[in-house]
Amino acid sequence: MTNELSAGIKRYVEQAKELGEARAELRRQMRQQHFDTIAVHGMYGVEGAFHCGQGGIIEPMFPSTSQAYRDADEMEAALAYLIPTWCYSRIHNPTVFFLEETLALLETYGCSFDASGLCTSAGMAAIKQAVEPLLARTRDGHEEINFVSAAQVYGGTFQLFNLRMRERGAVVRWVRHPWDTASWETLIDENTRFLYGEMPSNPQQACFDLAAVAEIAHRHRIPLIVDTTIATPALLRPLAWGADIVVHSLTKTVGSGGFTIGGAIVARHGLTSKHLPDEVKADYATWLKLWPFRDSGPCMSAHSAFFLLNDLRMLRLKVAAFSANTMKVARFLEGHPDVERVDYLGLPSHPLHALASRYLRLVDDGTPAFGHLMSFVVKGVATDARRVFDGFRRIFRATDLGRVKSVATIPAISTHQQQGEEGREMAGIPPTMIRLCVGGEHPDDVIADLAQALARL
Numbered sequence: 244m245t246n247e248l249s250a251g252i253k254r255y256v257e258q259a260k261e262l263g264e265a266r267a268e269l270r271r272q273m274r275q276q277h278f279d280t281i282a283v284h285g286m287y288g289v290e291g292a293f294h295c296g297q298g299g300i301i302e303p304m305f306p307s308t309s310q311a312y313r314d315a316d317e318m319e320a321a322l323a324y325l326i327p328t329w330c331y332s333r334i335h336n337p338t339v340f341f342l343e344e345t346l347a348l349l350e351t352y353g354c355s356f357d358a359s360g361l362c363t364s365a366g367m368a369a370i371k372q373a374v375e376p377l378l379a380r381t382r383d384g385h386e387e388i389n390f391v392s393a394a395q396v397y398g399g400t401f402q403l404f405n406l407r408m409r410e411r412g413a414v415v416r417w418v419r420h421p422w423d424t425a426s427w428e429t430l431i432d433e434n435t436r437f438l439y440g441e442m443p444s445n446p447q448q449a450c451f452d453l454a455a456v457a458e459i460a461h462r463h464r465i466p467l468i469v470d471t472t473i474a475t476p477a478l479l480r481p482l483a484w485g486a487d488i489v490v491h492s493l494t495k496t497v498g499s500g501g502f503t504i505g506g507a508i509v510a511r512h513g514l515t516s517k518h519l520p521d522e523v524k525a526d527y528a529t530w531l532k533l534w535p536f537r538d539s540g541p542c543m544s545a546h547s548a549f550f551l552l553n554d555l556r557m558l559r560l561k562v563a564a565f566s567a568n569t570m571k572v573a574r575f576l577e578g579h580p581d582v583e584r585v586d587y588l589g590l591p592s593h594p595l596h597a598l599a600s601r602y603l604r605l606v607d608d609g610t611p612a613f614g615h616l617m618s619f620v621v622k623g624v625a626t627d628a629r630r631v632f633d634g635f636r637r638i639f640r641a642t643d644l645g646r647v648k649s650v651a652t653i654p655a656i657s658t659h660q661q662q663g664e665e666g667r668e669m670a671g672i673p674p675t676m677i678r679l680c681v682g683g684e685h686p687d688d689v690i691a692d693l694a695q696a697l698a699r700l
């Protein structure tokens with residue numbers, strides 16, 4: 244980049260200002276809309292439809308790898324990040340942009356502050372991208388970097404934190420009972436870089452007092468990162484409770500149609516961290532996108548964004564229906580003689596029901612709703628659970644969740660196999676536990692399938 248901007252480059256920068264202002268205005272307008280309207284329209288309005296060509300009412304899919312420039316000035320301005328650009332789809336893509344913007348709007352619904360989104364190839368890539376810069380060495384390279392996480396996390400996250408991050412010299416400190424707020428603070432010291440938790444966790448549905456834990460994080464001037472894959476913004480928007488960064492596996496409930504893997508990071512502007520420079524904290528998700536993410540390539544494809552946008556539109560209604568179905572199924576299982584225990588946050592018998600009822604509420608409606616993840620423990624030994632599991636005729640046996648179709652897995656032999664007996668015990672996963680995610684079928688038909696499978700005992 245030359246020091247003096249040429250007249251040609253200046254012209255492109257001027258034009259880009261107009262585009263930036265138009266986008267900011269549309270974002271302002273969309274922030275006034277209801278949740279469902281944002282989910283349906285996002286940042287693709289009537290006017291934008293004509294800019295994108297043809298006036299198609301649905302966001303077009305742009306599978307192109309790269310964007311062409313009119314001349315050398317435009318190319319130079321774009322590659323110096325002086326103007327918004329699609330340049331190369333490892334960094335930016337218009338279809339992915341529509342999804343990122345919609346997610347950022349949904350996660351800040353009703354908030355007075357702003358956030359930016361970054362979509363990734365998978366949920367795991369989102370978590371890895373979100374935490375890595377926070378674990379960078381800042382001093383002489385000998386400090387003992389650590390971070391504090393709820394022990395009840397997704398199996399892949401457990402491995403990422405326990406193995407991959409340790410290989411890089413960052414040690415995870417597990418909070419065994421995250422619902423015990425004071426226990427977080429006992430693990431924090433001056434080398435703690437962030438706090439992390441799932442709300443609720445997969446598969447145990449652990450919860451913690453989000454606002455209180457955010458307050459602890461900020462007292463130590465570190466960020467709180469929350470994975471709300473299971474809740475989705477239809478039930479919980481952690482940024483509104485003080486969290487700094489939200490991560491998602493869009494593969495699950497957001498992408499309930501089941502066509503693609505994907506992830507997202509949504510970070511509030513001006514997040515708390517005593518370790519990151521101010522210009523990084525100002526807009527963490529965009530900084531990630533333009534620098535570390537660009538340099539490693541875990542981008543989402545336009546095809547995936549296209550499917551996910553489509554799946555996102557009816558999110559609130561979908562989550563409401565899934566939640567109601569799951570409640571009915573959970574009540575049935577709770578009354579079944581061959582079931583030792585049912586874990587569903589929606590049941591008053593669940594020890595975390597009161598805490599969950601405070602945080603998990605259907606947006607724009609306010610009534611508590613608990614999503615479609617539940618688990619139950621079959622009476623007997625591991626082989627009994629396997630017999631029930633193998634008896635399902637309608638429910639799919641798959642290491643999956645969040646689907647419009649009911650799916651089930653045995654966590655001890657699938658998602659949580661590799662973390663070993665000790666890790667499973669710490670996370671509270673017995674070999675007789677079946678994780679069930681109730682879909683959009685009529686709940687009575689799901690109940691009938693469960694009843695005939697349990698009758699095999």
Ligand SMILES: *Cc1c(COP(=O)(O)O)cnc(C)c1O
Pocket residue numbers: 365366367368397399400441444445470472473491492493494495504505506
């Ligand atoms: C599935 C899952 C992930 C990982 O997401 P992928 O899209 O499979 O990479 C992370 N967190 C939670 C809570 C999950 O359920």
